[in-house]
Amino acid sequence: MTETALKTPWYYILLALAGGDRHGQSIAREVLGLSDGRVRLWPATLYRAIETLERRGWIEELADPRRPPDESERKRFYRLTRTGRAVMAAETERLAGVVRLARSRVKPRTVEGR
């Protein structure tokens, strides 16, 4: 497991796959939607990340028969593995911890304060 932050694209890809199996293009769209258009995964970034995540065993490519039936095109589909899910959970915990810490140090600006 990682102690340092996951790269942003990695985290978002894991998040996108947490909702279901997807192919690359659909991951990119989902990430764009999840981040309100702030994170666009450009092709090389996306597939380098997918490659790395696959090699680390965090995601896996689906074999042909297990693909969603309506997708006739020859696209590679990916699924989040158990390890991937654990990594994502750990990263989410870490981020939550950071946010908690930040919240305790920085007083959120109240409405009257403005």
Add this chain to the structure above:
Amino acid sequence: MSRLAPAAYRALLSIAPRRLRRRYGPDMVAVFADALADAADAGARAVAVAWLRAFADLLSARIREPIDRRDPSPGPAEREVVMLSTDLRYTFRWLGREKFSTSLVVGMLALGIAANVVVFSLVDGLFLRPFPFRQPERLVYINETAPRWNLDVVGVNYPDFVQWRQHVTLFDAIAAWDEVSFNVSDGNTAERIDGATVTYDFPIALGIAPVRGRMFTPEEDRPKAPPVVLIGQALWRQRYSSDPNVLGRTLRLNGVAHEIIGVLPKAAEFPARIQLWVPLAGDPAQPGQSYGLSGVGRLKPGVSAEDGEKDLLRAHQAIWEARDKEKIVSPYAHPLRQEFARNFKAQARALLVATSILMIVACANVASVMLARALARRREIAIRLAVGASRARLAQQLLVENLVLSALGGTVGLLLGMWALRALVAAAGDQVPPWATFTLDWRIAVFTVLLAVATALLFGWAPAFHAIRGSLRGALHEAGTGTTATPGARRTLSFLVGAEFALAAILLVCGGLLLRAYDRVQRVDPGFRLERVLTFSLSLPQATYSCRRTTAPCSRGPWDSCCCSRQEPTRCPPGTRRGSIR
């Protein structure tokens, strides 16, 4: 998205590491197509940015490839960042050291790119970009010609126009207009504003809709109809501060109160800076009407301009039979752009050729400087190889250097181009037709920058590549003995220099001739003294000056056949000695 974009991106993919390209190539194209489609919705600038981002994305994949391939244990890939920043730091240090040749390369690239981008944007705005109307390819310009009288253009006759309008079958709409200017007053101020009298189908033919209010009705386009006027968006802003309640107000045009019924968008300012539109209100029954209108027609989908012209001729047949038995005047139609852009064709073509030569010269210049630089570095490369640097590492370093250099040139060139285009359009003022918009064209920007990058890469990398691959001993020896280049390199250099001189000479001669011609034109003797002569024109509104047309032209020429009842002497403005009125 056009079919060109995926192909272009596929070509760009050659930057990406081969492994990535092989495995994910088509998928990457699909992902990029998504991004490009989103960018296309946001405008041309977003599209250009998308291409640059995609380029940077592929490039960074390429640069990080060695780390990717090794992909060590899981963990933050800090090392790749270190490697890249080492390369970049080294590059900037090297660029700083070689200030002269760096600024030479960057400057030459920038000038070539700027000139090319500006001229292409002008050509694009005038010839390639569609008019700001809906489906502009269906629009034709209509006029009449009298070849037997040696008149190319005689103008459209209103009764002819009405005849066509009733009988053409291949047009969705045809309209006629005439440019006039009006004395506009409302209370204290009066000004002269260019306008047009148009038939009610003018906006239908052009496919424009008012931003406020409504268009003319056919009833308003008849003689003695209540006077109404449409105003342009600019006038609306200047005179009424974009007041939404402008509709229904009155505007005095040539002394007659007109009701404002609508505001037209900027695209309607066609063909020149027109701000007021009033109905033509012609009467086809009135005999002996002059020629002088212009026409525009919207063809039905899929109909060519030639077929449209045949349709017009067919509709005109009845007129030949009735009152023009000798077939003196006949209508014609041709594509709108042909009519309005032809004035600029020669200049634009000359400019395009000149800047293309300039770009070639710039590329040749860059090539020779890069060649010289690379030759000078053979020794350094040989030494680095000797102390154990890997060839791949060196090649990557050189790639980063050349890319940084051409990126610098490209950025400066694009900025310069943007600035120059703005300055040029601002300086041209009235000569720029308002329907043309000039923006930096991202296609040519990408093309020129890629060209520059390719030049820098090819000529910067090739000699260095030789050094890397060649025998170490030879390179060290050669480099050690002096700076003389090998015969091969010398030949390339002298060829480049020769070609450059030839091209520069052509440019110089052409430029000189152009200046000389301009000088000549300036000195043409018009036959009278131009100094201290002012011209002005004054038109007296018929409503207040009640002009009486005399049937017989008076002795002072046809211009005096309109005599005015208010006999006010025209006083000379202060500082003028003598004036005369035609």
